[in-house]
Amino acid sequence: MDTTRGTRGGIGARRVVIAPDSFKGSIGAAAAAEALAAGWRSVEPDAVVVLRPMADGGEGTVAAFAASVPGSRRMPVTVTGPDAAPVEADWLLLPASADAPAGTAVVELASTSGIELLGERRLPWDADTTGFGQAIVAALDHGVSRLVLGIGSSASTDGGAGLLRALGAGFSGVDGAPIAPGARGLRDLERVDLSGLRAVPPGGAIVLTDVTNPLVGPAGAAAVFGPQKGFDADGVQEADAALARFARLVGADPATAGSGAAGGAGFALHAWGAGLVPGAPQVAELIALEAAVAAADVVLTGEGSFDGQSAAGKVPSFVSAVAREAGVAVALVAGRIAPDAATAAFAASVSLTVLAGSPEASLADPARWLHEAGASLARLLPRG
Structure with a gap:
């Protein structure tokens, strides 16, 4: 049983929930969550990281x-x-x-x-x-x-x-x-x-x-x-x-x-x-996402391409709404973030294409750049 309290409780390490969708055609949700977690821990090794890879019915x-x-x-x-x-x-x-x-x-x-x-x-x-x-x-x-x-x-x-x-x-x-x-x-x-x-x-x-x-x-x-x-x-x-x-x-x-x-x-x-x-919403209910987010200090979510349609029932927008309801900061990681994408709901956002320097480089080694994204967000998002 995990009895570690996050910083929301005032004691111990920061508690991080990682709940991405799959990065379609590139890396599955579970592997993406693992890579983000490894990156975060490379900066903050004492973090309590809870993996809740998400899906909306598709691949992964x-x-x-x-x-x-x-x-x-x-x-x-x-x-x-x-x-x-x-x-x-x-x-x-x-x-x-x-x-x-x-x-x-x-x-x-x-x-x-x-x-x-x-x-x-x-x-x-x-x-x-x-x-x-x-x-x-x-x-x-x-x-x-x-x-x-x-x-x-x-x-x-x-x-x-x-x-x-x-x-x-x-x-x-x-x-x-x-x-x-x-x-x-x-x-x-x-x-x-x-x-x-x-x-x-x-x-x-x-x-x-x-x-x-x-x-x-x-x-x-x-x-x-x-x-x-x-x-x-x-x-x-x-x-x-x-x-x-x-x-x-x-x-x-x-x-x-x-x-x-x-x-x-x-x-x-x-x-x-x-x-x-x-x-x-159904996947979230079955994997107890809401309870995990309620106990978190920060949430990471993401998908392969975050664009103007992502607000219509896609995983990142859903996870963001759950985090907002719980009063928890949420950050976005996406393979690409389109110019028309609404990212105001996120405390921070990271594009793997920008990190890697090109879409081709990002797609060639998504786990590496997800690791980099996790590390970058651990540095960027303040404690408390």
Whole structure:
């Protein structure tokens, strides 16, 4: 049990909570938190450093929980990746609790069906979410009481058809044969059979997402996120029409906020019976961030790119609000800080690009520059 009192209590070393998101495509949240902690301790070795790596449902969600929840266990699973190749992944088993007596499973789309698994390739018509569904099935087969599902960083725009098929749904074309994986198959869809779907576990399923987009339309999955997955303008229109058809046949509302997340995986999971929730607040609750911040003297948070959109539900703005409510100073570390970014809420801010001298240098060795950022903030932020 940690009985060390921070300077807020007037005795002992300063207590520092480190709660960054992942620096996407560069370093995960847990590793980023470790590097910041090492940098801070290089200046202030007696500091009491508490790591609470954060996530909003995307890349690094499993790692964030693993680093913050004592007794959690990684459960290996081999799944079908977004390009149909085998992927070695894992889901996380959280310890039993009063509301989840058989434990809670944290399953992440990014590590099973994510865009990073494709490297530089893009498969707009063929990538799908089968692997994510297979990992969910593995957790259900284990007998967990509850699911926490992170759905950021998707490679596909399949409406979640792949994950539903893994859970027992059937999708066929006019000839009765199963449709092809991905958005390509949705164009041929004629019949949906949900009678074989696995049941949601007794404690329910929640879906962590940082977007509120609907499934279809100008703000939908294809229009907003399709280009980054490889669709051209004509492809966006075709995919949007295919998703609209899919929604009609499934019989669920494509306008539900968050249903367009992860290429429509949010839609599929909501149709299955899961609840869509903002990612950062739910992760914070499960890792007890608020209690850790309340006992801190200073908080560090961050993400890869802090810009004008970061205030809309992203991790740094959420952590800043928690710290402000507790009356604790909070500092920001980001790979880059855009000119339009609002940083007034932070006691200090550090850009890894500025520290390293260029974006390329920062990305080449993020742990080194996070260490430097931690040390810099330890010097910059006064005690008390």
